[in-house]
Amino acid sequence: MISESVLDKIRNISGEVHTDNSTCQTHGLDWTRFYKPNPSAVVFPRTTQEVGAIVKLANEYNFGLVPSGGRTGLSGGAVAINKELVVSFDKMNKILEFDAVDCSVRVEAGVVTRTLQEYARNKGLYYPVDFASSGSSQLGGNIATNAGGIKVLRYGLTRDWISGLKVVTGRGDILELNHGLIKNATGYDLRHLYIGSEGTLGFVTEASVQLTTDPGSLSVVLLAVPKMTDVVAVLRAFREQTSLTAFEFFSDVALQYVIEHMDLSVPFSKRSDYYVLVECIEDDDAITNVFMDCTDSGWVVDGIVSQSGQQNKDFWRYRENISEAITPFTPYKNDISVRVSKVPEFLAAIQDKVMSQYPDFEIVWFGHIGDGNLHLNILKPISWDLDRFKQRCEKVSESILGVVSSFRGSISAEHGVGLLKRDQLRYTRSEIEIATMQALKKVFDPNDVMNPGKLL
Amino acid sequence: MKVLVTAKRVVDYNVNIRVLNDNSGVDLNNVKMSVNPFDEIAIEEAVRLREADKVEEVIVVSVGASACQEQIRTALALGADRGILVETEEDMQPLAVAKLLNAIVDKEKPELIILGKQAIDGDNSQTGQMLAALAGIAQATFASQIELKDEVATVTREIDGGLETISVKLPAVITTDLRLNEPRYASLPNIMKAKKKPIDIFTPTDLGINVEPRVKTLKVEPPAERQAGIIVETVEELVDKLRNDVKVIP
Ligand SMILES: Cc1cc2nc3c(=O)[nH]c(=O)nc-3n(C[C@H](O)[C@H](O)[C@H](O)COP(=O)(O)OP(=O)(O)OC[C@H]3O[C@@H](n4cnc5c(N)ncnc54)[C@H](O)[C@@H]3O)c2cc1C
Numbered sequence: 001m002i003s004e005s006v007l008d009k010i011r012n013i014s015g016e017v018h019t020d021n022s023t024c025q026t027h028g029l030d031w032t033r034f035y036k037p038n039p040s041a042v043v044f045p046r047t048t049q050e051v052g053a054i055v056k057l058a059n060e061y062n063f064g065l066v067p068s069g070g071r072t073g074l075s076g077g078a079v080a081i082n083k084e085l086v087v088s089f090d091k092m093n094k095i096l097e098f099d100a101v102d103c104s105v106r107v108e109a110g111v112v113t114r115t116l117q118e119y120a121r122n123k124g125l126y127y128p129v130d131f132a133s134s135g136s137s138q139l140g141g142n143i144a145t146n147a148g149g150i151k152v153l154r155y156g157l158t159r160d161w162i163s164g165l166k167v168v169t170g171r172g173d174i175l176e177l178n179h180g181l182i183k184n185a186t187g188y189d190l191r192h193l194y195i196g197s198e199g200t201l202g203f204v205t206e207a208s209v210q211l212t213t214d215p216g217s218l219s220v221v222l223l224a225v226p227k228m229t230d231v232v233a234v235l236r237a238f239r240e241q242t243s244l245t246a247f248e249f250f251s252d253v254a255l256q257y258v259i260e261h262m263d264l265s266v267p268f269s270k271r272s273d274y275y276v277l278v279e280c281i282e283d284d285d286a287i288t289n290v291f292m293d294c295t296d297s298g299w300v301v302d303g304i305v306s307q308s309g310q311q312n313k314d315f316w317r318y319r320e321n322i323s324e325a326i327t328p329f330t331p332y333k334n335d336i337s338v339r340v341s342k343v344p345e346f347l348a349a350i351q352d353k354v355m356s357q358y359p360d361f362e363i364v365w366f367g368h369i370g371d372g373n374l375h376l377n378i379l380k381p382i383s384w385d386l387d388r389f390k391q392r393c394e395k396v397s398e399s400i401l402g403v404v405s406s407f408r409g410s411i412s413a414e415h416g417v418g419l420l421k422r423d424q425l426r427y428t429r430s431e432i433e434i435a436t437m438q439a440l441k442k443v444f445d446p447n448d449v450m451n452p453g454k455l456l
Numbered sequence: 457m458k459v460l461v462t463a464k465r466v467v468d469y470n471v472n473i474r475v476l477n478d479n480s481g482v483d484l485n486n487v488k489m490s491v492n493p494f495d496e497i498a499i500e501e502a503v504r505l506r507e508a509d510k511v512e513e514v515i516v517v518s519v520g521a522s523a524c525q526e527q528i529r530t531a532l533a534l535g536a537d538r539g540i541l542v543e544t545e546e547d548m549q550p551l552a553v554a555k556l557l558n559a560i561v562d563k564e565k566p567e568l569i570i571l572g573k574q575a576i577d578g579d580n581s582q583t584g585q586m587l588a589a590l591a592g593i594a595q596a597t598f599a600s601q602i603e604l605k606d607e608v609a610t611v612t613r614e615i616d617g618g619l620e621t622i623s624v625k626l627p628a629v630i631t632t633d634l635r636l637n638e639p640r641y642a643s644l645p646n647i648m649k650a651k652k653k654p655i656d657i658f659t660p661t662d663l664g665i666n667v668e669p670r671v672k673t674l675k676v677e678p679p680a681e682r683q684a685g686i687i688v689e690t691v692e693e694l695v696d697k698l699r700n701d702v703k704v705i706p
Contacts, residue, residue, distance in 0.1 A: 309470030
């Protein structure tokens with residue numbers, strides 16, 4: 001609880017403090033729907049100095065801070081349920097500086113991902129980190145979760161594009177990390193500690209982001225693949241014969257939801273249990289050759305190829321709109337990963353567990369299979385209430401996560417840990433690793449004001 | 457019955473158009489090119505007519521550089537039976553294209569010619585009409601529905617403020633509007649089959665047509681840049697701006 005007099009002090013630091021119910025409800029919550037937001041207030045700072053002063057105040061008066069970006073996170077990282085102060089980056093959304101020689105741009109943390117992508121395009125360049133929530137997610141949120149998305153296969157994660165950070169630690173100190181350098185062999189790279197720290201070590205307030213050249217004309221191919229375990233063979237064939245930029249997969253259940261809820265046309269006359277979306281540098285001969293190899297081997301039964309930029313977009317919608325199409329069914333999301341080579345074995349093992357343990361639930365599979373990353377979504381039966389559903393899912397998750405653990409995979413490939421996955425961390429990280437992480441947090445945030453209760 | 461359809465090669469609809477620094481035209485270097493979307497609709501309509509056994513053969517024509525074969529191949533993958541390329545490096549204008557198409561019509565004698573109502577690059581909306589006049593046959597433009605029966609096409613046209621239904625005697629020229637159909641996707645098995653379908657190549661000289669441009673482009677300019685919008689904080693501020701800055705309310 002933050003007292004009225006402390007709220008006044010916050011108001012003195014930053015003009016914009018909201019305590020009304022509607023702002024608290026929207027800004028106290030991310031994309032998850034399992035928590036009831038209950039923040040004390042929401043503040044909208046405009047400078048790094050203001051953020052620093054707010055952190056100092058939190059240390060002095062002992063209240064929790066929740067960093068809030070575009071609130072598209074899927075693990076409850078930006079959720080405030082314990083009367084914390086939400087610190088929103090909505091007003092720190094300026095693009096500060098562009099350098100054509102460095103191919104880099106310095107931005108405030110609240111810049112929306114899509115805004116940066118479009119800015120790069122207008123400079124004749126390309127920012128490749130992209131996913132379905134790019135229209136709302138912010139650079140600060142992407143950095144805090146080390147977001148991946150649909151181009152990881154070729155371009156890597158957010159981490160690979162950040163050449164500098166300005167952060168405010170949990171002590172209220174301002175650190176400038178790496179200054180946009182490509183090379184800097186001077187010891188611990190604290191920048192990388194902040195990337196993926198989910199707001200538990202401090203606030204990211206500015207970032208230097210590298211841009212690259214546009215990949216040119218791309219083709220998008222949609223393939224009907226009857227057997228899930230053949231998906232990796234198809235990946236290998238395409239990787240060997242084309243220049244891949246993305247390789248995604250989804251199930252027929254997922255496709256039916258997208259077609260129905262997003263008003264898309266039916267892509268194939270005959271349905272198949274699974275589908276693959278391939279994006280690669282345009283090369284019709286190469287594509288038809290791999291397709292022939294894949295059909296000869298019996299992995300693929302049908303395929304379509306985009307013939308225009310519009311069709312590129314339309315094909316991607318089959319994959320990218322899945323999350324949105326199933327949102328009304330309050331999906332319980334498992335975002336898991338293993339080494340790509342282990343995927344077929346892993347898929348079979350998980351499929352087995354799911355079939356025997358969720359016979360009464362509807363399961364939607366999709367994922368960035370080229371990165372070994374699967375999204376397993378369990379839909380809530382309409383008649384079940386939320387608590388009962390969540391409890392049941394958590395119970396079944398135990399056994400799924402057991403499989404993940406035995407494959408030495410990750411219980412959260414790219415959605416972070418936040419509140420939702422905190423108690424499952426031990427499936428991927430050893431006890432001693434977790435203890436080391438806790439000790440590190442103490443260095444940056446001795447009084448535990450930064451996103452308390454999240455991640456660790 | 458034979459149908460002739462067109463497949464113009466244009467800058468892809470999703471490309472951000474950039475004007476050349478010397479204002480002489482649009483930058484086409486490394487730019488994605490596709491079939492004109494209205495032509496895609498024409499191709500789809502012709503293929504559906506063949507699938508419904510109303511016509512026997514669908515021939516696709518493209519006029520332009522050798523690279524136009526890509527657009528012909530797309531049309532063949534979508535179901536057209538054979539292709540014709542009229543190959544020229546000249547800057548093509550509607551009248552010249554109409555004359556070339558007319559020469560092809562003379563050769564092939566199709567009963568129906570379906571074109572896009574316009575191409576999204578020049579936005580001229582002239583070729584179909586000129587072709588009908590040159591060939592001395594009927595025309596039904598901006599079609600949103602086509603029915604063929606006994607040498608007559610009944611065509612619903614999209615006109616300002618409503619729909620008009622007319623019937624035209626075949627042979628006729630029809631140009632397509634957006635709502636006529638939703639084109640299918642090109643399947644890989646069909647793309648492979650399309651590789652074996654024939655494409656005949658002619659030059660304007662072969663067809664005895666002079667394609668020298670009649671219209672000279674003086675200057676190409678991008679549209680004026682729109683000013684960015686602003687977000688106001690309160691209703692009072694909005695009213696104040698509307699009254700005192702934009703002056704749209706008293
Ligand atoms: C439809 C949909 C599709 C998605 N697809 C993908 C995908 O393909 N790949 C992927 O990786 N993710 C995906 N996500 C998850 C999510 O969009 C990303 O994790 C995104 O990067 C989160 O950014 P955000 O600004 O919305 O962060 P928020 O949700 O606001 O916050 C996320 C975390 O970052 C912290 N945080 C936010 N801003 C700051 C800051 N300035 N300083 C410190 N900490 C901060 C928050 O406290 C929280 O812990 C998807 C989400 C949706 C809804």
